[in-house]
Amino acid sequence: MERHVLESPLIGDDEASVTALAALRSGAPYSVEERAQPTGAHAGVFSRRLQRMRMRGFEPLGLERAVQLIREYDRPVRSALIDPDSRTRFTLLFLTEDGSALVACASWPLPLGAGTPSL
Secondary structure, three states, X not given: OOHHXXXXXXXXXXXXXXXXXXXXXXXXXXXXXXXXXXXXXXXXXXXXXXXXXXXXXXXXXOHHHHHHHHHHHOOOEEEEEEOOOOOOEEEEEEEEOOOOOEEEEEEEEOOOOOOOOOO
């Protein structure tokens, strides 16, 4: 997916969407899954990750809301990951199956010394 296409659904004013758009516009590397996946799979995985992060005293920006939104959406979604060169934060996007609209977005800082997170 071309950068400008990924930027276009990021029209929200929530902090995670603003962070994602700024990262893309600054040239941050990104990846978009080729295939859409059922929302239940994503919701389950990221719900567990949210619980683990909270057990460590960490609250990822927008992840709880993202899990709720993809559960409610109940159609396949494509995920995208924006990983700034600074490796200090990354942003996770959930897009409609065709990639034309944003379903949910979350962003959080990476712990020091962490590599690129996997989807």
